[in-house]
Amino acid sequence: MRAMCLAIPAKVVKIQNGKAEVDFGEGILREVDVSLVEVKVDDYVLVHAGYAIQVLSREEAEETLRLWRELLEAESSLQPR
């Protein structure tokens, strides 16, 4: 089953000629095309239908959590509508 807008994160295990072996977790390994992104081994990529479309970094994952914290902590100085 696959959804067309869905991209699944996976860890790059090996790279060879624009293709990489990636680990989707729980031992699911697959060859994907990485020619649309700049990656190295141990990077995380978003994979859509066999092609990596973006690289995910740990720093950016932390950035999401930081944004969430910031939003939660922002005082509601706004007037009710």
Next chain:
Amino acid sequence: MAEHLRFRDPDLAKRIVDKIRETAPKTDVVKICHVCGTHEWTITHYGLRSLLPPTVEVIAGPGCPVCVTPASEVDEAVALALKGVTVTCFGDVLRVPGSEKSLLDAKAEGADVRVVYSIMDAVRMAKREPGREFAFFAIGFETTAPSTAIEVLRKPPKNLSFLVSHRLIPPAMELLLGIGDLHIDGFIAPGHVSTVIGLKAYEVFPKAYRMPTVVAGFEPLDVLFAIYMILRQIKEGTARLENEYVRAVSWEGNLKAQEVMCKAFNVVDGEWRGLGKLPFSRFTLKEDYAVYDAREKFRVRISRGKDLLPGCQCHLVMIGKIKPTQCPLFMKACTPQKPVGACMVSIEGTCRIWAKSSMV
């Protein structure tokens, strides 16, 4: 807490829901529209609507690429298959209704139709069987289109051609704003389309339409935070473009992917199932690659089809005008086992997501 669970932290969810309740208008109803089947899945599967106050309504726009593909283009794929060309496609394309037949019907009649996980598999098959003609039915938004583009640019084997039916998301969002009685107050923009096209593609919505727009990821918390970010803008009386999905989406997007799409495709007006023709909403192959265009190669070009069977309300479900439960066929004549409309076929179709999550 395990790494991935930090993105599903129930305590954070509770706190953001409190914020949403605090920020939501007290009497006026606001309508927030997303345009992605995967967002609808997250919202429905995790029951997010039940957490929202009655003044916040979240509706699903045309975010299912299979659903928006018009019958005429399915008819072209069916015609190719019946001519003896092996048609390869993604799994949920198989049962999408054409005017008379789906690709599955063609397969039942003996045509060679094969499901692939990736366009790469279609290329491999064509190389393995050089004596057979193959066509890949290329459906999908900007998330999927780069993979088609890259394979076209790589000059695939001569016995492989492409039935390009890719559609673009921003024109569909503009269509929604043109529908007078829909009254959308904010957009949740699709995260994975945005990894490719970048935040910049949505700049027009706050600027020209004064529409709060937030790009969001696909964890339940991503969607809740995006809803809050929109509500905050509405309360402030401003319209900005904001990025909730900072871990995957940048302002520029994936430039390499944009470059290959630019090289391989022209952007032209395109039909959307039941919605008519949308300006600059569709990719077609550039003239340089006409040799790989299945429509040219096998002379199949069908401009009109029957998009909706009698009673089917897919066109209204797709723009969020009605809920699936308001369609007279929903879970009566039209079920996941025996779908009538495209929205019940695809796993990203709103009707199918509602049916599978027992929203009845």
